[in-house]
Amino acid sequence: MFKTMRKIFIGLSLLLSGSLALSSCSEKKQTEASPRYVKVTNVGSASKVESYSFSGQIHEKNEINLAFKVGGQLEKLLVNEGDYVAKGQLIAEVDSRDYLVRLDAAKAQYMQAKSEYERYQQLYDRKKLPVNTLDKLKAAYLATKSNFDAAQNAVNDTQLKAPFSGYVFQRTVANYDNIAPGQTIVTVIDVSSLEVRFNISGNLLRAVQHADSIRCDFSVEGFNNVPAKLLAINQKANTTDQYEVRAQLQAQSLHLKPGMTAKIRVTDHLESAQPMTVPVGAVFYKANQPRVWTVDQSNMKVKSTPVKLGNLRENGQIEVLNGISDKEPVVIAGVNSLVENQEVKILNL
Secondary structure (H helix, E strand, O other): OHHHHHHHHHHHHHHHHHHHHHHHHHHHHHHHHOOEEEOEEEOOOOEEEEEEEEEEEEEEEEEEEEEOOOOEEEEEEOOOOOOEEOOOOEEEEEOOHHHHHHHHHHHHHHHHHHHHHHHHHHHHHOOOOOHHHHHHHHHHHHHHHHHHHHHHHHHHOOEEEOOOOEEEEEEOOOOOOEEOOOOEEEEEEEEEEEEEEEEEOHHHHHHHHOOOEEEEEEOOOOOOOEEEEEEEEOOOOOOOOOEEEEEEEOOOOOOOOOOOEEEEEEEEEEEOOOOEEEEHHHEEEEOOEEEEEEEEOOOOEEEEEEOEEEEEOOOOEEEEEEOOOOOOEEEOOOHHHOOOOOEEEEOOO
């Protein structure tokens, strides 16, 4: 009886032990299958931000002094300072009577020479005229045509038109003044886009040329932190050993006018020559090779990545000379409890 009970107890014990073992294995597999939460850091090269401030001034896109190619008495001056003019709009006109007379005379000579040339060309085609005679007639014809074209251009030049849309900045003559060819009549400015200009010293040329951002503040209320795009840096220093910089404003407003002062802020992110660093606790060794766990964000699995270490820093960081790329996620806690290709969830990025 006792032996029978002992056999039954042993059998139940074995059955219970097997059940517990199966349960333990099941729980272990389930635990291994569950993603592990890890804390990571995105490694990167150290960088510093340099910021510079300059004083500058708003300038128009273009400024041009308009003048007649011909002289004479100014008959019409149709604009005043501050007026808006559209491209092609008539601004001023000189007395054209003398030029029209010259045009008529040049046209008559041209028509006569053309008629003679065409008539003698027919004789030449019938071999009744020597070639040298035809050449002389052709030269006379071309000369009169040139004079006619010049006279027509002179008549057209008695009208002064706006080459682009803009505003009349300055008027230097009055109606009925006698003007000479090339004498400035009005100055027109193009404000379709505005730019700021400021001067920098030679040691800041690189910083401004490779700046990450250029921002402008103006005395006009509400117009601060206006972005600007670098246009050009003068390649020769001025009399004060400064280099002029031009930057185009990326925001337009009727409140911003040429001549207004501006404070320009230039920001440059300088990459440091210092190597990347990770916390000392992120490093583990396998076969005497230092490694870190990197996270493949396409499948959220960890990979054991060999690295070459540098110097130990005072803040608990250690230099990584190679093996990982910039901004790559690296596990920084619990590294000894991970296995290759284990699925993880990131607590922080």
